[in-house]
Amino acid sequence: xxxxxxxxxxxxxxxxxxxxxxxxxxxxxxxxxxxxxxxxxxxxxxxxxxxxxxxxxxxxxxxxxxxxxxxxxxxxxxxxxxxxxxxxxxxxxxxxxxxxxxxxxxxxxxxxxxxxxxxxxxxxxxxxxxxxxxxxxxxxxxxxxxxxxxxxxxxxxxxxxxxxxxxxxxxxx
Numbered sequence: 001x002x003x004x005x006x007x008x009x010x011x012x013x014x015x016x017x018x019x020x021x022x023x024x025x026x027x028x029x030x031x032x033x034x035x036x037x038x039x040x041x042x043x044x045x046x047x048x049x050x051x052x053x054x055x056x057x058x059x060x061x062x063x064x065x066x067x068x069x070x071x072x073x074x075x076x077x078x079x080x081x082x083x084x085x086x087x088x089x090x091x092x093x094x095x096x097x098x099x100x101x102x103x104x105x106x107x108x109x110x111x112x113x114x115x116x117x118x119x120x121x122x123x124x125x126x127x128x129x130x131x132x133x134x135x136x137x138x139x140x141x142x143x144x145x146x147x148x149x150x151x152x153x154x155x156x157x158x159x160x161x162x163x164x165x166x167x168x169x170x171x172x173x
């Protein structure tokens with residue numbers, strides 16, 4: 001799963017993994033475990049570039065795990081190595097959300113370091129302009145999040161994968 005912060009990668013990914021009978025892995029959670037602190041704290045202490053260096057190592061390792069649904073951080077596509085590993089080793093779903101939609105979801109969220117700015121909507125628009133082409137380059141499937149429920153998004157993704165002939169784990173009830 002790739003997409004902007006707040007697009008639903010972790011929520012949809014967790015539900016998709018359950019539906020497909022696969023493990024779920026969140027790269028940001030794995031990185032926080034490795035760091036021993038939150039990504040927000042690490043950004044403040046070490047900066048974004050140092051975080052991206054660690055993220056490259058983690059994505060390289062996580063994309064080698066078979067039989068899982070992987071949710072990536074919103075900026076994971078900024079590094080070419082990550083895009084190559086994701087596209088080459090995984091079936092990538094881009095959860096595409098408009099900046100305005102994301103702003104409605106995230107306007108009260110204080111845990112996303114890149115959105116702790118005076119004008120988060122402008123920041124989301126800037127992130128979208130920068131990252132949308134990279135998400136599209138990386139993704140095998142683009143799913144418009146719009147207003148569908150999580151269950152509907154999961155079913156749309158599962159159907160796309162099935163239509164493309166991708167066999168997954170044993171579906172759970």
